[in-house]
Amino acid sequence: MKTRRARPADLPALSALIAHYAETGLLLPRTERELRARLADFLVLEDVEGLAGCVALEPYGPHLAEIRSLAVRPGAQGRGWGRRLLRFALRVARRRRIARVFAVTESPEFFLRHGFVPAARDAFPEKLQRDCLGCPKHRHCRLDAVVLTLRPLSKCSDPLPVLTPAIPALPAR
Numbered sequence: 001m002k003t004r005r006a007r008p009a010d011l012p013a014l015s016a017l018i019a020h021y022a023e024t025g026l027l028l029p030r031t032e033r034e035l036r037a038r039l040a041d042f043l044v045l046e047d048v049e050g051l052a053g054c055v056a057l058e059p060y061g062p063h064l065a066e067i068r069s070l071a072v073r074p075g076a077q078g079r080g081w082g083r084r085l086l087r088f089a090l091r092v093a094r095r096r097r098i099a100r101v102f103a104v105t106e107s108p109e110f111f112l113r114h115g116f117v118p119a120a121r122d123a124f125p126e127k128l129q130r131d132c133l134g135c136p137k138h139r140h141c142r143l144d145a146v147v148l149t150l151r152p153l154s155k156c157s158d159p160l161p162v163l164t165p166a167i168p169a170l171p172a173r
């Protein structure tokens with residue numbers, strides 16, 4: 001079993017894994033087009049059967065990133081794979097000198113076990129702008145935000161998160 005960055009060949013399995021949990025509302029759905037455009041953000045866990053799990057580390061400027069689309073293969077929960085993916089994502093975030101990572105999730109407890117602390121969702125206006133405002137569930141959202149500081153913001157040359165999305169929004173299909 002190994003962790004690595006996602007490759008184009010992972011797209012069908014990534015899409016199927018995320019769609020599986022999106023159906024039950026545990027993850028936000030991602031279109032194939034969006035996944036292709038965002039493939040560089042994805043890290044995966046692979047075993048002999050293929051894709052065992054995934055996580056995306058989505059940048060919002062140089063100092064802030066979101067942990068998104070964290071999932072392990074259905075039926076394989078509770079084996080430490082989610083923890084392994086999260087730790088891998090945090091290692092990559094540290095290597096990229098990202099100061100803070102956040103998640104907006106149905107499972108805040110999973111993140112709290114790994115050092116994250118609760119945060120207000122509106123502490124991340126970039127996220128609201130990019131994903132939440134267009135979401136049909138926005139007004140009744142049950143998701144919680146959590147955040148982890150990886151290095152003191154005072155050590156950043158620009159202490160404020162950059163509010164402009166790292167890539168422009170995809171045009172509607």
Ligand SMILES: CC(C)(COP(=O)(O)OP(=O)(O)OC[C@H]1O[C@@H](n2cnc3c(N)ncnc32)[C@H](O)[C@@H]1OP(=O)(O)O)[C@@H](O)C(=O)NCCC(=O)NCCS
Pocket residue numbers: 021026027067068069070071072073076077078079080081082083084103104105106107108109110113
């Ligand atoms: C959430 C998910 C990624 C966890 O992966 P996993 O491989 O089952 O979790 P692990 O076996 O690595 O568990 C690590 C720890 O977190 C705990 N944990 C696992 N899932 C949890 C959850 N949903 N809520 C709270 N704690 C959880 C485990 O009990 C374990 O605790 P321990 O360290 O005290 O033993 C996985 O259940 C999943 O794919 N869920 C569906 C998608 C989803 O909800 N993603 C998260 C939102 S971004």
